[in-house]
Amino acid sequence: MTPRHRWMTLAFALLALACGDIASPLRTDVYEWRLFEPSVTGTDTISFHWPQDRLPVRVWVEDASDLPADISQAITTWRGEFLYHEFDAAVVSDSSSADVIVRAGPSPGPKLSRIRLHSALAPQCSGETDVDISDDHRDLRLPIRIYVDPKSDPGAPGLAECVALTSMHEFGHSLGIFRHSPTPTDLMYTDPTVSQPSQRDRNTAEVLYHLPSTVQVVGP
Amino acid sequence: MRKSILLLALLLPARAPGLAAQTEYYARLGAVGASNLLRDVIISEITVRQSIAPMLALGGSIPIGPMGYRAGVEGTFASGKYHSSENGARTDLGTLRTGTLLVGVQGPITRQVRWRAGLGAIHYWSSDKQGIFLSGGTTRFLVGAGLDYRRALLRAWDLMGSVGYDFHRFTTEELRTRGFAQNQSVSRIAVSVGLARRTR
Numbered sequence: 253m254t255p256r257h258r259w260m261t262l263a264f265a266l267l268a269l270a271c272g273d274i275a276s277p278l279r280t281d282v283y284e285w286r287l288f289e290p291s292v293t294g295t296d297t298i299s300f301h302w303p304q305d306r307l308p309v310r311v312w313v314e315d316a317s318d319l320p321a322d323i324s325q326a327i328t329t330w331r332g333e334f335l336y337h338e339f340d341a342a343v344v345s346d347s348s349s350a351d352v353i354v355r356a357g358p359s360p361g362p363k364l365s366r367i368r369l370h371s372a373l374a375p376q377c378s379g380e381t382d383v384d385i386s387d388d389h390r391d392l393r394l395p396i397r398i399y400v401d402p403k404s405d406p407g408a409p410g411l412a413e414c415v416a417l418t419s420m421h422e423f424g425h426s427l428g429i430f431r432h433s434p435t436p437t438d439l440m441y442t443d444p445t446v447s448q449p450s451q452r453d454r455n456t457a458e459v460l461y462h463l464p465s466t467v468q469v470v471g472p
Numbered sequence: 473m474r475k476s477i478l479l480l481a482l483l484l485p486a487r488a489p490g491l492a493a494q495t496e497y498y499a500r501l502g503a504v505g506a507s508n509l510l511r512d513v514i515i516s517e518i519t520v521r522q523s524i525a526p527m528l529a530l531g532g533s534i535p536i537g538p539m540g541y542r543a544g545v546e547g548t549f550a551s552g553k554y555h556s557s558e559n560g561a562r563t564d565l566g567t568l569r570t571g572t573l574l575v576g577v578q579g580p581i582t583r584q585v586r587w588r589a590g591l592g593a594i595h596y597w598s599s600d601k602q603g604i605f606l607s608g609g610t611t612r613f614l615v616g617a618g619l620d621y622r623r624a625l626l627r628a629w630d631l632m633g634s635v636g637y638d639f640h641r642f643t644t645e646e647l648r649t650r651g652f653a654q655n656q657s658v659s660r661i662a663v664s665v666g667l668a669r670r671t672r
Contacts, residue, residue, distance in 0.1 A: 274643060276512040277651035304563060335603045335650070336518060336556040337563050462515040462558070 279455040283433040283440070289389060296389045301428040301461045302339060302351075306469060309341040309426075312350035312395075316357075317402045318412060322419035323354050329420060330427060333454045338461040339427060349472045352396045352426045354419070359399040369425050369432075376411045377402045379418035381425035385467060394471025398422045417447050424453065428460050496542070498632055500529040502664025504550045504570075509642050510604060510656055518558045520604065522568050525552025529634070529664055533578060540580040546590070548572045548662070554598075567599035572638065574616050581619070589617040594640050607645035612655075614640045622668055632668040637661050 287298040302309050313323045320343070327341045347353055359380040369381045379400045384393040400418050404411050417439075424440050432442040438450045449457070504527040510520040533544030554568040576590020594614045598605035616638030625631040641655035 272654055272657060273511050274647070274656040275653040277653075279514055304561075331602065332606055335512070335646075336520070336558075337565055337603060458514050462518075 279459055281452050282456040282459050283435070283452060284431050285429045285456050285460050287430045291389065297466065298385060298389055298430065299460070299463060299466045300392055300430065301465055306351065307340045309351045310344040310349060311341050311352045311354065312344055312347040313354045314356050317400070317415050319354060319356055319400060319415070319419065322416045323423065325416065326420045326423035329448065330423060333449055333457050334461065351394050351471065352398065354398040354400065356400055356402065358401045369430065376404045376408060376414035377418050379422040381422050383430065390467060391470040392467040394469055396426045398426060417444060420447065427457060429456060494535050495532060496669055497532045498666055498668035500632060500634055500664035500666030502527050502662055504660055504662040506660040507658055508656065509658060516559055518556055520554060520556045520565070522554040523552045525550040527662055527664060542578050544576060544578060546574050565603055569597040571595045572614055574614065584622055586620045588620060591615055604644050604646055607649065610644045612640040612642060614638050624670065628670055630668045630670050633665045635663055
């Protein structure tokens with residue numbers, strides 16, 4: 253290689269380096285997050301995410317069983333899964349104006365629940381998230397209600413971890429992940445064992461927030 | 473590299489007595505605009521860009537030869553909003569601050585116009601630790617060049633106008649953690665005016 257060729261090769265290499273763009277990762281490893289509800293004409297697909305003009309989502313938390321700290325951690329964690337401010341939430345003191353209400357204890361009877369997402373069937377605690385979607389599948393009526401039930405006595409071994417994990421999982425439902433992952437290593441698995449969102453959980457949340465919602469939020 | 477920049481920055485104020493009368497200082501105010509910091513695709517293309525931001529530049533130089541060449545150091549600071557765009561919709565991501573430090577040389581083109589070129593670093597600070605800056609700011613190598621115009625204004629001071637271009641490759645720790653490969657080429661153009669202490 254002559255010196256001239258060497259310089260040209262170097263120049264082209266520098267030019268290629270200078271013009272190159274960052275290469276984004278593929279978000280193809282996702283699980284199904286949408287609800288499939290029966291409708292007059294067959295099956296309707298329901299997908300939801302919080303719109304930008306509703307951020308930050310207002311969350312009211314009952315002061316019991318370390319729930320305030322656990323939900324604050326869940327907000328921080330889920331917010332950190334997004335790169336472009338797709339989601340944000342803040343704890344509020346007035347439950348009457350909340351978009352999401354988190355209570356300790358078992359969920360009430362089925363009358364309050366239009367669609368109930370059962371989760372976290374660990375022996376120490378359990379969780380459920382109620383989403384009220386109108387019959388015509390156009391509206392999601394607020395608030396979304398989360399129930400975290402510490403089944404065992406306060407101070408029981410593993411209870412604090414179970415409540416923290418269940419809070420993180422149920423909060424994932426309130427983001428719009430309305431189904432469970434089939435993979436045990438995901439936070440949104442039916443009976444999760446991991447305490448943080450996995451790469452697949454993150455991919456699913458990111459994809460969900462960049463596709464249009466099929467329902468609009470109605471509420472305070 | 474950083475040591476060299478710091479050394480020159482320290483040497484300028486602590487210059488030899490003979491150079492005292494030949495050392496120039498300047499301060500300018502202006503604006504800086506940048507190309508995209510990031511291109512991503514989740515469903516459709518998402519870009520992140522810093523808005524045109526006000527900028528302060530401070531610098532100084534000393535002569536390095538008989539032909540009018542000088543060596544100098546220049547620091548800039550800019551603060552402005554940054555946002556993401558997807559399908560025409562913009563999302564405000566907060567405030568982004570940048571600081572640069574360039575060590576370089578400059579030389580005459582005409583009596584009033586000089587060129588300059590240099591190497592250095594740029595650092596990004598975000599107002600909030602979130603999104604692409606969740607793991608903190610980032611420091612990148614920087615190359616820059618520009619043209620300075622000077623015209624006598626006061627007895628010891630010149631009016632100084634400047635157009636500058638610089639280039640770096642952008643990424644953050646958070647982007648690397650999330651599997652973003654390579655870096656994004658970022659070009660910036662700055663226009664500024666200010667005062668320079670005259671030595672001739």
